Amino acid sequence: MPDWSYHSIFKPILFRLPAKLARNLTLQAMGGLSRMPGGTFVIKTMGHFEQSPVLQDEIAGVPIPCPVGLSGGLDPQGTAHKALAQLGIGFIELGPVTVREVRCDEAIVRVPEQEAIVYADGYANDGADAIAARLRKGTGHRLPHFVRLRPMPGSSPREALLQQQELLEKLAPYAAGFYIDGLAEGWPPDETLAYLREVRQLAAAAGKPALLYVPPQLPEGTLRELAAQLPGWSGVAVGEALREEDSRRIRVGGSGVLSAQLSLVRRLRSAGAGTIVAAGAVSQPQDALELLAAGANSVQLHSGLVYAGPGLPKRINEAILYERIRETEEPQPPSFWANWGWMYLLGLSMMIGGVLAWLIASTSVLLPYDETFLGVSRSVINRFNGHIIHFMSHDRITLAGTMISIGIFYSQLARHGLRFGLHWARTALMASCTVGFSSFFLYLGYGYFDPLHAAAAAVLLPMLLLTLRGLKDAPSRKPPGVRNDRVWRRAQWGQCCFVVLGFGLAVGGLTIAFVGITSVFVPTDLAYLGVSAQQLAEWNERLIPLIAHDRAGFGGALFSLAVAIAGSALWGVNQGESWLWWTFLWGGIPGFAAGLLVHFHIGYTDFIHLLPVYIAVLLYASGLYLMHPFLVRRAGKGTETDATTTTAETATTTAEPI
Template sequence: MPDWSYHPLKKLILNKLSPKTSREFIHKSMSTIASIPGGRNLIEFLGHMKAPQELQKEIQYSGFPSPIGLSGHLDPNLSGLNAFQVLGFGFIEIGPIVVKKPKIESEPKIENSQILFSNYHEKVPLKQVIKKLTTLNMQIPILAKIDTQVTRNEWDIIVQHLTPFVDGFIGTSEQINSFVANNAVCLEHSFYVSISTKDMNNIELNTRKLLRHPSIGGFVINAPRQTEDSYWYESGYANECLAKIVKEVKELSPEIIVITSGGVETPEEARTLVHAGADLLILTDGYVKAGPGLPKRIHERLLYEKIRPIETQNWFWSFLFGLSILIGGIIALYFAFTSVILPYDESFIGLTRTNILQVNPLILSFMSHDRMALAGTMISGGILYIQLARHGIKNDMHWTRIAFHSAAIVGFIGIFLFIGFGYFDWLHGLFWLILLPIYHFSYKEGKKITGAPFSSHGKNDRVWQYGLYGQLLFIMLGFMILVGGIVISTIGVSKVFVSTDLSFLCMTPQMLDHISNNLIPVIAHDRAGFGSALISVGLLVLMISLWGFRKGERWIWNTLCLGALPAFIAGIGTHIYIGYTTFIHLLPVYFLVILYLLGLVLSYPFLKQK
C-alpha cells in the first residue's frame, strides 16, 4: 500500500473506522499479499521500497539493511510482521512482551487527528511471539521490547525463549540493573536501555553508570510525551528534544549505539536525528500519519546527503533505440496519411488500392485509422524511451533501466501478435531486425546502471499531498492503457472487429471475407500491432508514475506531458479525420484524456518545483 493509495483510502474509509480495526485491516491485507507466491515482487513493483545498499549498517554483529525501524506500539498483534520487512524497514521492534496476556487492555484512539496510546496499551504474549517468529522467514533484525511490569522469573523466561529469534532486547534501566548485571544467561546477549527524555536530565551520570554493564548495547531514547487522562501522545517538540539529547550523548560517548523512538513524521526530521548522531530510528505514530512510503522517502533524503548525480557514458544506444522508434512512428504516420497500404499489402490481399476504393472507400479509411493510431503510439513510445535515456539512464538511475528494458522486451515479443491471423508484415519485420542490434547494445550498457534514487524532499506539505493524487491518476492512466492494449491485441488475434467497427464499415466480416480472403488478416495484423504498442507504452507510463515521482523531478512531468500527446492526438484525431466518431467507441479515450489532464495539473507544483 504505497502513499498514493494509502492516503485516498485513509481519507475515504480508514479514518471512519476505529484505529484498531483500520490498523488490523491494513496489516493483515499487506501480510496476506506478502505471503502468496509473487506477493513480495508485487509489493516491490508497486512501491520500489527496498532499502539502498549505501545505508546498510552492522551493529552488534547484526546486519541492518536500513537504519529505519518500526515501533511495536503500531503492531502489537504482529499481524503485519511479514509485510514490514518488504516495505523498506531495516529492523522491527516487537512488544511490549509479557508471559501472560493482561486482563485489562485499551485500544488506541484518535482525537483531533492525534493518535492517543493508552497507559494500558495492548501487549503481546510470549507464546504468540514464538508462534509467529517460527512460521515466518524474517530477513531483518528484530529487537524484542520486554514489558516494564514483568518479574525477574518472567524476564529470564522471555530472554531464554526468544534468544534464537531476536537480535537484541529492550528494557528499562531498572530492569537492566536488577535482572542483567549478575545473570550469566543475559550476559550473552545485547540489551538496549529504554529511557525517556526526562531520565536524561543528568546525561553524563546516567550514561557512564549504564555503560558499566558489558551486555549493554546502547540506548533507546523515547520521544517526550504528553498525557491526557490515561492516554499519552508524543509532544510537538519531540524531534528537537531528541536531536539535542542524541547529540549530547554522542559527544560524551561517540562509540555508544543510540536508537531514537518517535519524533519522526517527515524525511527532514529523520535527517535531523541522523545528523545529531542517531544510529537507528524507530518510527511511531508519524508512520501512520505520513504513510507506508515514509521509510523510502527517508532513504532518499539520507542518500541526498551522501551522493550526487553521476552522469554515465552508458546511454547512447538507449537514446538511439528510442529515436529509432520515434522515426519509425513518423514514417508509419506518413504512409497512414497517404497510400495507407503498401505494394506488398496489395499483393497479399489480391486487390489494389483502387479496387478497394471501388468496393467500399470506408475500408481504407478504417485501415488508415488503425495505422494512424499505431504511428501515434510509436511516437509516444519513442519520446518516453528517449526521456528515460536522457534523464534516467544517463544519470545512473536504476529504476529507469528496469522500466526501459521491461517495456522494450514486451514490445519485441509483440511481433508475434502480428502474425496471429497468418499475415507477416515485412516492413515491420525489417524494422524490428534493425532495432534488435541497437537494443542489444542498449541492454549491455544498461547493466552498469545501478544507482539508487535520492531526493531533497523533506516535508509532508500540501504540495506533496496534491502530488500523490496526481501520481495516482497517472498510475491509473498507465494501467488502463496497458489493459486497453491487452484487450485490443486479444480482439486483433480473435474476432478482429467490435460492433461499432462493423457499423462504421456497413459490412459484416463475411462480406469482407467475400471481397478477399486475405483482407481481414491484414486488418487483424494492424489491430494486434497497435495493441502491442499500447502495452509497451502503458508499461512505460505505469512504471514512470510508480517509481519516478519525486520533488523537483521536472523531467518526469515533461516526459508524461509530451509523451502522451502524440498517442492522444492520433487516437482522437484519426477518428475525426475519417468520420468514425461514435461516442461509446471513443469514451475510453475521453476518460484517459481527463485522467491525463487532471494528473498534470495536480502533479505540476510537486514535480516542477525547483
C-alpha cells in the first residue's frame, strides 16, 4: 500500500470506516501479505526503500539501520510488524506493556483537521505474558525492540516497582532496551524520583539500556528535579501523547504534541540528556528534521503513518540522508564509457532502429527475406486480400513506436539515473532489459526466425553487458520534498495514473505475446481481415507464422516498455526530478502516436479493440498533468502550503500531559 495507492484509492475508503475497523483491516492485510511466500518481496518492490550505510545509527548503544522507529500504539498486537519493517523502519517500540492485560473496547477517534488520533485508554495492552509469548514465537524481522514498561493504572510507587521488576524479568530476553514509564502516574515528586532511581537500578541489573519515558509537556520544575538523574539513564524517550484532563483518554499527533516535543527536546538536550528518541507527532519529513535539529537522535511514527501514508518512513530517511551528505564532497560521476554510456547508446540504438522500422512498415512493409519465407510477393498477397498487408503494417508500426519509446526511457534513465548511481534507475533498467532480451525467443513461437531481429539483439546485448561493469549505488544529491502540501498530494494521484498505466501495459503486452504464440488473432482482427485463420493457412501455410512473429515481438516489446514505465513511476517520482516528467512525456508520444494513427490510417477502428488504448492515453495525459508541479518544481521552491497543515500548525490544545 504505497502512498500513491493509499491516498488515491485506500485512504478515501478507510476513512469512511470506523477507525478501529479501518486499522485492523489495514494491519491484517499488510501482515497477511508479508506472511505469504514472496510477500515481503512484493512489499519491498512496491516501496523500494534501500537502506544506506549513511543512515546507520544507534540508540543507547543498540545499532539501528536508520533513525526512524515505529510507535507501539500503532500496531499493538504486532500484526503487521514484518510488513512495516520493509518500509524504512529502523526499530520498533512495544507498549505500553503492563503486568496484566488492560482491555479497552471503546472506539478510536480520528481528528483529521489536526491529523490526530484519540484513544480511549492510554494503558490498553495485551499484558506481559501475551506479549512475551508472541515474541517467543518470532516476529519475522530483525529490527530491535524497545519495550515501554508502564505500571498498572492506580498503582502506588511500591506496587509499580514490583511490577516493573516482573516486567523486566519476563521481557528482557526479547528486548534490545526499555522505555521506563511512570512520570505521569500522579505520584508526589519525591516518591516519583525515588521510584525512577530504583527502576533504573533494576534495568541496569537486567543488562539492557533503559531510557526514561518523559511526557511531551513536562513542567519546567519537574525537569529541573530530573536533571540530576538524567546522566544515569541511557537516554530519554519523549512521549507521543497528550492526556485529557481527569481521563485516561489520550490524543496522539497534532501540532500541540509536535510543538511540545520540540520544546522538550531542546530542554532535555540543554539539561545534558544522552540519547533522545522523539515519539509521535511526525506527519511529514519536515517535522522529523525539526526534531532532529532540536536535539533528538531519532524519531518514532504513529499518527503520521495514518494521515501521510506508509511511504512516510522512506521519505523521512531520504530527507535525513540528504541532510547528512549535502555538505560532503560530491563524487565524480563515472565517464561515459565506464558503464552508463553504453546503456545510453543502447537506448539511442533502439530509437534509430524504431525509426527505420517505422519507415519500412509504412512503405514496403515486407522485407525481402519475408517474401522469400512466404514464397509470394506483396502484390500477390494484395490480390488475395487487400487488408493483410495493412494488418501487418499496423503490427510493425506499433512495434516501431514502442521501440522508440523504450529507447527514450533507456537513454534518459542512463543519463540521469545510472550516471549518478540511483539504485531505482538501475533496477528499472535491468528488469526492463531482461524482459526485452528474453522476448527475442517469442519470435520463434511459430517457427519463424527473423535475421534482422537476431542481428539487432547481437549488437545490443554487448552494450547491456558493458553497462553492468562497475555499477555503484549512490544517494541522490537533489533535495527531496519534505512537506505534505497540495502539490505532493496531487502528485500521488498522478503517480497512481502512471503506475496503473505501467501495469496495464504489462498486462496488454503479455496478452498480445500470448495470443501471438497461440491463436495469433483475436475476433476483431479476423473481422477486419474478412477471412478466417483457416482460410489464411490454406492459402499460404507460412503467412500465420510470419504474422505471429510480429505479434509476439510487439507483445514482448510492450511488456519491456511497461516495466520501464512502472519502475520509473513506482520508484523515481521525487520532487524536482523534472527530467523524469519529460521522459514520461516524450517517452509516451511515439508509442501512443503509432498505436492510434496506424489504426485510423488502415481503417481498423473497432471501438472495443481500441478501448484499452483510449484508457491508456487518458491515464498518460492525467498523470502528466497531475505530476507536473511536483516533478518540475524544485523542492523547497515556492511550495504551496496545505490548508490542513496551516490549521494544524496554529491549533492549540488544552490537554494535560500523559
